[in-house]
Amino acid sequence: xxTALLVLALTALLTGGAQAANVLVWNYDxxxxxxxxxxxxxxxxxxxVSQLLTEQGHNVTVAERSLPSSLLDYDAVFCLMGWYHC
Numbered sequence: 001x002x003t004a005l006l007v008l009a010l011t012a013l014l015t016g017g018a019q020a021a022n023v024l025v026w027n028y029d030x031x032x033x034x035x036x037x038x039x040x041x042x043x044x045x046x047x048x049v050s051q052l053l054t055e056q057g058h059n060v061t062v063a064e065r066s067l068p069s070s071l072l073d074y075d076a077v078f079c080l081m082g083w084y085h086c
Contacts, residue, residue, distance in 0.1 A: 020057045021075035025050050029082025030064040045080040 027046035036043045050060045061074075071077055 020059060022059045022073055023053050023061070024068070024071065024074040024077045025053070025060060025062045026067055026077060026079045027062055027064055028080060032082045045082060049078055049080065 025046045027044060030044055030046070033042045033044050035041070036047070039047070046062050050062055053060045
């Protein structure tokens with residue numbers, strides 16, 4: 001899962017140029033958490049996406065559950081919808 005999120009984030013930003021962007025990561029299902037041995041703690045869907053974007057020099061805002069009333073301040077928006085549980 002981590003690899004898929006990193007590839008998605010990288011692909012989206014590389015096509016947009018090399019400038020730092022204001023990015024919103026919408027973590028709709030913030031209560032969906034799991035243990036990640038790389039981190040040594042419990043994380044949610046937004047963790048690795050926001051880490052990668054920050055490391056690439058982008059300004060990242062993580063919104064939990066609800067979107068801001070305006071998205072005009074953001075160059076990109078990542079919508080993380082959580083996991084489907086059987």
